[in-house]
Amino acid sequence: MSPEEPILGIVVVVYKSRADTVAFVCRQLPQIGCPFRAVVVDLDCAPDATRQMAAECGAEPYGGEPNPRQPVLFLNSPENLGYARGNNLGAELLLRHFPGIRWLLFSNNDIEIPGPETLSQLITQLQRLPDVACIGPRVLGLDGQDQSPLYEPIPLAEVTCMELFSPPVCRLFMPRPRRPGPPGPPREGYCYTVMGCFLLVRAEDFVAAGRFDPGTFLYREEEILSERLLRLRKRAYFLPSAVVRHHGGKTISRYIDYGQVNRLHFESTCYYYRNYRQANDLQIALLRFAKRVSLTRARLLSRFRRRPAATPRAAPAAAAPGDARVSVPRSPGSETSGKAGRP
Secondary structure, eight states: OOTTSOSEEEEEEEESOHHHHHHIIIIIGGGOOSOEEEEEEEESOOHHHHHHHHHHTTOEEOOSSOOTTOSEEEEEESSOOHHHHHHHHHHHHHHHHOTTOOEEEEEOSSEEOOOTHHHHHHHHHHHHOTTEEEEEEEEEETTSOBOOOBOSOOOHHHHHHHHHSOHHHHTTTOSSOOOOOOSSSOOOEEESBOOTTEEEEEHHHHHHTTSSOTTOSSSOHHHHHHHHHHTTTOEEEEEEEEEEEEOOSHHHHHHSOHHHHHHHHHHHHHHHHHHHSOOOHHHHHHHHHHHHHHHHHHHHHHHHHHSOOOOOOOOOTTOOTTOOOOOOOOOGGGGSOOOOOOO
């Protein structure tokens, strides 16, 4: 195989994150360690801005026929397509122009790759397991907490319960309480899904599964892809010996408010359970009712938390000199978070 022939295609979907994208292309992609072609799908951006960002990375904007010696292309999209459609667009471009690609890596631009051994381990393990279509590494947040994997699908009844009741109460009603895993890193092996911020998939299986479902804009893409792959009798695998670090949520926190994030996540959740977990109309209606209860509870708690503390009474005129005025303490309930539960 010549050095120019890629075996790995990399898709990076970005939205208004120029500095992070340039840093990722210039510092992290050189850590890949095998022949690759990458496409950066720049959403909701003017073509001139995409060309300028490509120039900063030493890359080229896609113009219909890629330069075979240029490993990184920038594809402009004037529309914000969302995660699934954006990744599908990038994957289709790579597979059309580079038919030798065997693996597709879908990565965020806020990932730190420690070295070439990360991709090497993932590809080697994927080659060993013909019944596995996608594989993911151990994803650590900046707080050191694990963000992957999900070993089993979460029952809809549990999601509804988490929305309907506050966390201490919902434990009394959950039909299947989720027990914490063993201490230490998550175990290696088959799982339901791995984190979509750094996901490696066999290219032919991704195409056979119908790619990502364009019915969602943001969230639940990993679970839906796993369901599509299961229809092909293909599974997901978690490899904790390969590790990446995820900065997480920088674009979302910068450009999307919490209410919009909550709505996007919830609508994707309803879509996923209805179309892939066989939820009926009654179950979805109950989930929507539970969400309304959750949002109402969050608004009330937020309003209560913002109430000013009571003004202390003035000390009686006959009080002895030096008597201190005691401020009224805040109610313990006023410290409760105003955020609605997230499934």
